[in-house]
Amino acid sequence: MMPSKYLRATGDLGVLIERATGQVKIVNHSNNTALSEIDGLGDLSHASIVFSRDERYAYVFGRDGGLTKVDLLTDKIAKRVIQSGNSIGGAISQDGKLVAVSNYTPGGVKIFNSETLELVAEIPASVLTAKPKNKDGSPVRSKVVGLVDAPGHKFVFSLFDSHEIWVADMSGPELKLTKHEDIGLFPYDALMSPDGRYYIAGLFGEDGMAMLDLWHPEKGVSRILKDYGKGDKKLPVYKMPHLEGWAMTQDFAFVPAVGQHKVLVVDLKTWQQVAEIDVHGQPIFVMAQPDNRQIWVNFAYPLNDTIEVYNTETFEQVKSLKPGPAVLHMEFTPRGENVWMSVRDNNEVQIYDTQTQELLSTMKAKSPSGIFFTSRAHQIGL
C-alpha cells in the first residue's frame, strides 16, 4: 500500500523563478499553494523552463549556461550541468527524449538526453569570419536565439549575428540540418504558432519579420509585416517585446509594437496588419487566454505596474489593473479560469480570475519573474 502522504499528481504543478536568489518554487495551481523551494540553480536572470512529457521534471535554462533538471515529485535537483558560458533558452523534443539549449558563448545549440543530461549532439553556429578570434584561438560564432521544438522531432532556431534560421531534424539516425540564409538582419527572438506550422523571427536590424512555413520549407523564409519594428520614429525602446508573448486566436495575431504604446492586430490569413490598439505603455507580453476571449498585456519600465485586458473581438478595453511594481510575467491555468502574474518588486505572485479580473489570492516569492505550468509539456513550440 502506497503511503498517501507520498502521493502527488503532476498535472496542476508549476515552477516560479526567484531570480535574485537563484531559487525556484514548486507551486500547485489547483489550490494556489507553494509546495517547496529549491536552491542552487545559479544565475536565473531571463531563465526559462520546459517540462518532461510526464510532467515530472522541469528543465531550467539559466543565463550562466546552467541546465538544471528539477524533480517535481521529490522537490530536489535531479541533475545539473553547466553546458556553456552563456545561454538564452531551450526546448524539448516532440517525444520528450531530447532537450536542446541555445547558447551565446560559444554560439550554437547543444542537445542532451532528457533522462541523463548527457550530450547527444552539438550544432556549432556559423563562424563570424570578420571578427577577431577568441583568446583560446577558437573562432567567434553567431549567438543563437529563438529556439523552439517543432513537429516531426525538429528544433528550429535563429542565428543572431549571421542572419540565419536553421532547422535541425532529429527524427532519423543522423541529425539533418537545413540552413536558411539571409533571412533578415539580426533575428533577436522568435515564436511558433500553436500548431507548430509557422516560425516567426523578430528582426533587430531592420523592420519586418522573417517567417518560415514548416509545412513548406522548400519555399524558404518570407518577409511579413514589413512596417513592424522601430521604423523611422526612433522612439526610445525600453525593452524589446517578447515574441513568445504573441497571442494567436482563430483569426488574429495580437503583436506588441516595438517601442510604441500599441498592440498590433494581424490577420492570420494574409499576415497583414488590420488594426491597432492603443495601450498604456510599450507592451512586452501580449497573451491570449486559452479560450482566446481576451488578451492580457504587460508593459515595459517605467509603466510596468499595470496590466490591461482587451476583448479579442471588439478590441475594447475590458479592465485596467495595477498589480504593483514590475509585473514581469503571466501564466494562464491550462483551461484559463485563472491567470498568475509575478509582481517582482512586491515580492509576490498574484492570482486573478480571468472572467471577473478580480484578485483571488497572493503568494509570497522572492523577486519572482517567470511562471511556468506543467501543462506546457503537452504544447507544441514552446
Next chain:
Amino acid sequence: MMPSKYLRATGDLGVLIERATGQVKIVNHSNNTALSEIDGLGDLSHASIVFSRDERYAYVFGRDGGLTKVDLLTDKIAKRVIQSGNSIGGAISQDGKLVAVSNYTPGGVKIFNSETLELVAEIPASVLTAKPKNKDGSPVRSKVVGLVDAPGHKFVFSLFDSHEIWVADMSGPELKLTKHEDIGLFPYDALMSPDGRYYIAGLFGEDGMAMLDLWHPEKGVSRILKDYGKGDKKLPVYKMPHLEGWAMTQDFAFVPAVGQHKVLVVDLKTWQQVAEIDVHGQPIFVMAQPDNRQIWVNFAYPLNDTIEVYNTETFEQVKSLKPGPAVLHMEFTPRGENVWMSVRDNNEVQIYDTQTQELLSTMKAKSPSGIFFTSRAHQIGL
C-alpha cells in the same frame, strides 16, 4: 525520503476501456506500457472519460449510470456511484471542481462535487407531455446528449426529444440556466470548437446542424451546413458519426458525412462546405493530429478494419492502413508524435508513428474501445 518505487507522474498516463469485461487499463504513453487493470466498473459500452485538473483521477461515465472515479496513482477505484438508470457521457468544469453527467433515464443532467462525488445540482430535462407517464407516476423527460464544458464555468448540452440546447452557468452562487428552444429536430450529439466558442449539435431528425456561438448567446442558435445529413439519398446509415471526432484545423473543419463514403471540408469562416474527400467507407471519427498536418479516419462496420490518413492541405491520401477488425477509437499523444488505436476484435491496442505511419508497438487488451489520455484535463470542451 520518499521511496522511489512509489513515485509516478501523471502527465503521460491514459485509460483504456475494456468494454466486454467492465474493466479499464491504466497505461503510460511515454514507454507504451500497461501499468494496471481495474475491475468493477459496470457496463462500459459507449463509456467515456474526463480527468481531474491534476491528472490524478479519471471519471468514467458508464452506460448503466455508473460514475466511477479511478485513482491513477494507486490503481484503485477511489469512489463509485450509480447516479442514474442510463447515462451517455459527462464533462468536468473549467476549474475542475464539478463533474456533470448527461442522462437518458431519467432525462437530465446531474452535477457532482469532483472530490466527493456528492450531488451538487440536478437539472431535470423538459417534460414530454405527449408521452404517457413512467410506471412510478413521474413524467417522461427528454434524453440529454452532447454534454460539454465551456469557458466561464459553464456546461452546455442538448435535449434530444425536446429539440433544445441548454447552457448551465455554474460561476455564481446559484446555477443559472439558459434555454434555447426549437434548435432543430432531435439533436443526437454535439461538439465544441477547441477554443470553447462554438457548440455544434448534429440533428437526427433533419438535415443541417445547430450552432450556438457562446461569445454571442444573445444571437441564439443558428443553422449551418443545411445539406449535412442523410439527405434524399436514403443510404443505410450503419452508425451515426461521432461529432466529437470532428477535426478542426486553423482553416477547416473536417466532418464525417452521414451514411456516405465522404469526409466533408468546411470553411470555418463561412461554415460552408468547400470540398469533399472520397474515403473508404462511412467515416465515424475524423481526427486531426495535434499539429493539424493530417487527419486520421476510421469507418463503420463492415469496413471498420481500415484507417485512412489524409493531408489537411491538399486533401490527398497519405496512407491506408489495415490494423485489423473493428478499429473503434484513436487517441493522439499530446504533441502528436504517436497515435494509439483500439482494434477491438484483435484484442489489442496498436501504436503508430504519425510521421511515418509505421506500427511501433502493440498492447494486449480485452475488447478495447475508448482510449483517453490525461492531457485531456487541460483541454476545453471535451
